[in-house]
Amino acid sequence: MSTFELLLHGFSVALSPTNIFAAIVGVVLGTVAGVLPGLGISGTIALLLPISFGLEPLTALVIFAGIYYGAMYGGSTTAILINVPGEGPSIVTCIDGYAMTKKGRAGAALAVAAIGSFIAGTVGLVGLAFFAPIIADSALAFGPPEYFALAVLALVVLAGIGSQSMIRSGLMVCIGVMLSTVGMDPMGGIQRFTLGTDALLAGIDFVIVVMGAYGLGEVIETISSNQRIPRPPRIPWRELYLTKEETRRSIPAIARGSVIGFLIGLIPGPSASISSFLSYSVERRVSRRAAEFGKGAIEGVAGPESANNAAESATLIPLLSLGLPFSSSAAMLLSGFLIHGIAPGPMLVSSHPDLFWGLVASMFIGNVFLLIVNLPLIGIFVSILRVPLNILMPLVAVVVMISAYGLSNSVFDVWLVAFFGVFGFVMRLAKFNIIPLVIGLFLGPLVERGLIQSMVLVDGNFVSLLMRPLSGIMLGLAVLVIVVKMITALVKFKTTIPSEA
Amino acid sequence: MIQRLVIIGLFAFCAAYTFGATRLSFGALSTPQSGFVPLIVGICGMVLSGATALEVFRTVGAPVDSSMDWRRAVLFTVGLGGYAALLPIIGFLISTFAATFFLLKVSQTSGWWRPLLIAGLTAVFLDVLFEHVLEISMP
Numbered sequence: 272m273s274t275f276e277l278l279l280h281g282f283s284v285a286l287s288p289t290n291i292f293a294a295i296v297g298v299v300l301g302t303v304a305g306v307l308p309g310l311g312i313s314g315t316i317a318l319l320l321p322i323s324f325g326l327e328p329l330t331a332l333v334i335f336a337g338i339y340y341g342a343m344y345g346g347s348t349t350a351i352l353i354n355v356p357g358e359g360p361s362i363v364t365c366i367d368g369y370a371m372t373k374k375g376r377a378g379a380a381l382a383v384a385a386i387g388s389f390i391a392g393t394v395g396l397v398g399l400a401f402f403a404p405i406i407a408d409s410a411l412a413f414g415p416p417e418y419f420a421l422a423v424l425a426l427v428v429l430a431g432i433g434s435q436s437m438i439r440s441g442l443m444v445c446i447g448v449m450l451s452t453v454g455m456d457p458m459g460g461i462q463r464f465t466l467g468t469d470a471l472l473a474g475i476d477f478v479i480v481v482m483g484a485y486g487l488g489e490v491i492e493t494i495s496s497n498q499r500i501p502r503p504p505r506i507p508w509r510e511l512y513l514t515k516e517e518t519r520r521s522i523p524a525i526a527r528g529s530v531i532g533f534l535i536g537l538i539p540g541p542s543a544s545i546s547s548f549l550s551y552s553v554e555r556r557v558s559r560r561a562a563e564f565g566k567g568a569i570e571g572v573a574g575p576e577s578a579n580n581a582a583e584s585a586t587l588i589p590l591l592s593l594g595l596p597f598s599s600s601a602a603m604l605l606s607g608f609l610i611h612g613i614a615p616g617p618m619l620v621s622s623h624p625d626l627f628w629g630l631v632a633s634m635f636i637g638n639v640f641l642l643i644v645n646l647p648l649i650g651i652f653v654s655i656l657r658v659p660l661n662i663l664m665p666l667v668a669v670v671v672m673i674s675a676y677g678l679s680n681s682v683f684d685v686w687l688v689a690f691f692g693v694f695g696f697v698m699r700l701a702k703f704n705i706i707p708l709v710i711g712l713f714l715g716p717l718v719e720r721g722l723i724q725s726m727v728l729v730d731g732n733f734v735s736l737l738m739r740p741l742s743g744i745m746l747g748l749a750v751l752v753i754v755v756k757m758i759t760a761l762v763k764f765k766t767t768i769p770s771e772a
Numbered sequence: 773m774i775q776r777l778v779i780i781g782l783f784a785f786c787a788a789y790t791f792g793a794t795r796l797s798f799g800a801l802s803t804p805q806s807g808f809v810p811l812i813v814g815i816c817g818m819v820l821s822g823a824t825a826l827e828v829f830r831t832v833g834a835p836v837d838s839s840m841d842w843r844r845a846v847l848f849t850v851g852l853g854g855y856a857a858l859l860p861i862i863g864f865l866i867s868t869f870a871a872t873f874f875l876l877k878v879s880q881t882s883g884w885w886r887p888l889l890i891a892g893l894t895a896v897f898l899d900v901l902f903e904h905v906l907e908i909s910m911p
Contacts, residue, residue: 496841
């Protein structure tokens with residue numbers, strides 16, 4: 272069957288009343304998650320994990336996917352109205368979005384953010400529908416050396432991108448891989464690092480770490496940061512329109528943002544944030560009204576909002592086709608898959624075609640709902656900001672703790688999730704990004720299995736791994752990234768010494 | 773300060789892990805055993821945490837956010853630990869009520885009746901949801 276026919280089949284699955292309802296629930300919850308600073312995608316998915324136990328896997332994943340891309344839109348609402356970014360990628364939207372609000376054009380800013388998100392999200396999903404099966408097909412031919420090389424490349428690239436230094440990211444990756452080795456050795460069945468407790472025999476659950484470090488960590492940070500949300504302005508329905516001039520200026524910005532976001536989304540790291548900053552700088556550079564930027568230029572909202580949504584959709588390509596989560600929100604979505612016993616990766620498209628194509632189709636549907644539901648209900652979403660965080664956050668914490676228990680009916684998991692909650696909070700305070708740790712934890716078993724099998728296969732001759740075309744290219748690229756980063760760091764180090772002196 | 777404490781902790785963790793890895797069988801390059809990957813990762817971790825420590829101790833640390841309420845963070849953490857400890861002892865319903873009430877008070881929810889009511893409703897709702905709807909056997 273062609274991609275188009277498979278996608279049509281996906282629509283037949285996704286258009287069941289249950290899945291349509293799930294898509295609406297997902298995008299509404301996602302928007303709420305994005306609107307409320309401190310809750311986020313991670314907290315919302317963590318909250319819903321236990322409730323999803325009773326749902327069909329596809330229905331649960333449709334909700335999680337709705338939360339995933341709905342949050343991006345919700346994040347822009349608070350950025351535009353009250354200058355508070357709900358999600359990291361919306362930081363750049365604050366600049367011109369809030370300036371538009373001060374000029375009395377909040378409605379136009381919200382409308383262009385919604386339309387841009389819809390168009391860019393759709394572009395990303397078209398890319399997902401076409402590229403994910405092709406990449407998954409190619410990955411089916413991978414042997415242990417190629418998987419090992421791919422995982423190493425992903426970890427190295429991931430460690431090199433982001434706000435923290437490569438050394439710190441590398442350390443986080445190593446600690447993630449260390450945590451993945453706790454439990455039974457997958458090859459020989461020997462106990463490792465279990466500290467003599469049976470509870471650690473099965474290893475440290477990826478979902479527990481994600482729920483704790485992200486869900487609980489975020490809750491503790493919000494509670495202790497004395498965050499106060501300003502009162503948002505009311506936006507009448509009749510103000511949600513774009514003038515002809517605004518429409519004319521927005522279209523090219525949306526197109527450029529969609530392309531930038533899609534391409535950046537394929538690179539490991541915080542692609543949504545990077546793409547929105549990159550899109551903003553491109554818009555300012557190509558605009559004939561560069562002086563208007565920072566004072567309410569509509570391109571400054573249209574471009575970045577389109578870019579971060581396209582990036583979020585594109586991040587699903589490596590997640591669904593290779594099983595590699597390239598961002599923290601993708602890691603959260605991955606935990607949703609794992610909890611239902613589904614491992615995203617090359618086999619997903621061929622062994623669960625209904626689920627894969629149903630999920631892709633549901634995202635198209637959810638994207639349409641996002642546009643239909645969000646603009647008319649903007650007043651309701653804004654009023655959610657009036658819910659006191661000091662009541663909401665303790666409830667989120669309790670539900671996350673119970674969800675941890677529900678995963679395997681183990682009180683030890685409750686202790687673990689609390690531990691990782693505190694760990695996530697402390698790491699945030701110390702300015703350590705924990706996404707490399709989470710991805711190291713997930714990819715650790717793949718790296719270990721791939722390395723051991725490869726070493727046996729090539730009889731201990733590591734050079735033979737470099738002789739295989741695919742693994743050689745990937746490992747070569749990984750070495751290249753490390754060398755380039757080391758040279759950059761060295762140059763930076765040398766230039767700071769004289770200035771300090 | 774917090775960065776320095778964290779990096780010392782991470783270095784100690786990597787060192788302890790590497791020591792644990794040396795007690796596992798390494799094998800040979802052609803026949804790796806259970807300690808093969810842990811030892812490599814442990815050494816990498818020690819080197820990187822050492823390098824991060826140099827980076828952290830070389831630079832002047834960013835000032836700690838003065839608006840951060842440390843007392844609340846510690847009490848909230850104690851509440852989470854207390855919940856995990858009480859759950860198997862006094863059961864799901866009562867421990868959930870107690871933990872929710874405590875966390876609400878720590879989060880400065882005003883008055884007594886309001887947090888009591890929210891905690892009670894939350895405990896009952898979650899009990900119904902988990903025990904009866906999702907049929908998860910709670911302690």
